[in-house]
Amino acid sequence: MSPFPEGNFTIVNNDTGRCLRARLGRTKDVSDWKEGTKYLQYVTDKPGLELGEPDGSPATVWWFSTIDDAAERQPFNQIVSHAVGEYQNIGNHCVWLDIKPYPTAEDRKRAADQFRHKLDDMPQSLKEKLALLLPDAFKTWAEAEVGPDASLAQQLELWHGYCASITFPEHNVENEDEDGVEAAQAYIDAAADEGIHRPQVESGDASTRMYGCGASRDKNSTYRWTYDGTHIYAADSRTVAAGRTYWTDQDGFLVGKSKGGPGQAWTLAPWKPTARTQHDPVKAIAYTGLFGPVAGLLGS
Template sequence: MSKFPEGNFTIVNNGTGRCLRVRLGRTQDVSDWKAGTKYLQSVTERPGVELGEPDGSPATAWWFSTIDDSAERRPFNQIVSHAVGEYQNIGNHCVWLDMKLHPTADDRNRAADQFRHKLDDMPAALKEKLAALPPAAFWTQAEEELGAGASLSEKLALWHGYCASVAFPVQNVEEDDEGLEAAQSYIDAAAAEGVHRPEVESGRTSTTRMYGCGASRTEGSTYRWVYDGTYIYGADSKTVPLERTYWTDENGYLVGKSKGGPAQTWTLAPWKPAPPEPDMSAVALTGLFGPLSGLLGIGN
């Protein structure tokens, strides 16, 4: 059962001390003149989500929406911004999470390195069986680089590196590459023997954003949340894998990751607005520079 506080609350990371904040969108005047009449119109940019100072400002205030989703007949379970609803005329906005659709070059390089190690660790008998697949030009190059006395495993380590780059290309592989077809045949033959390519796993599994509470989720995104007193994570697995939705403060960015990493625990507490700054203008205008002025340090 979720343990969200009643009313407005703050969300602070226990490891970094950073607080979940909303960055309000700017409103721009796009009024226009037509036929001598000015038509007033303004456009408000989308708000954003960020991690920063827990200063008690309205930007740090959130509330939990348990309004029922009539389509799915269950609560929305949305973490909604107080400031957007209070200060911007664009409707309520809540925190969304989007799974990354395209892996980065680092993600592909990591998968290629894992695959190369899997090929290097094949049994000697399997290596000898597959050694007939690399082209003759490769063996010549391997002897030039390693020497004629290099072992089969040492020579194949070079070939495995090439095969891994073919399996997980960071850039497009030239179509006329002589070894490309041979490398693919080698990869397929290894798979037939049970040595399969690993999945490409993203280092940063997801990103977060602010979006309207009335929008519908699509595959790869969610706005439903659970707080168990320690972790905040996805409340259903209809659109994203729950195990990859745990809120994480990653160097000041709110992302979703698998449970167990650093900066993943959060404290939710009732929002206490920061006290207003004292208004000194009224005192100055009245000319009351008696005992009060001494207390405030005015005129010293």
């Protein structure tokens, strides 16, 4: 069973101290006059997610929905905003995550950089062994670039960059020297035989958003979550695999990443309303980020 607290709770990052907050949409007055009569109308923007101060306000409050999905015959397992349901007349909203379906050029460049670093970090003995595969034409070029006294380390730094650049699809090799490409491929294959493998190209960080609990997800989205006492990640057998969905506080933004690294440890604790929000519902609304005509009428 997923150990989400019963009732309302807060979600705080152990590494940064920031908590998950709902940002309510601003309410705008779009009233209009017609034939001498003013017709009142307000439009509220969509709510959003943010990481910020754990001040105990309603914006920091969530609950776990185990309501059964009749279509899939399993619980929804949604992390639902208390503030949106309480203060905006738009139905319940929960945390969604979206993965980019196809790697971008930036994603491929990142994979190439990772591969170059893996080659640079090989043990010295392996570097000396594989250096025998460097073509003479490259050594001549490297000496021209760095100098006639170019060290093996300097040569390999240039060579590893070249090997990484021809490995991934964003690099156009049509006009490259065929002998150089062939030599680089032989070097890459020899490194793989020694356990130095090219990384897979993956899309970048998965983005998160607030969206309606009643909406249907597509193959690149999820709203189902599980919690192992430290990590929050996808619990979805039909759409997004869990491996790249671990909640991460990345510089104040909630993203999904592969497991490992800072900003991925979370504490879920029962919500304890502060005195100002427990006894003053007007200020409680203001603390959620709801501004505009409605908040003004309430006196915030």
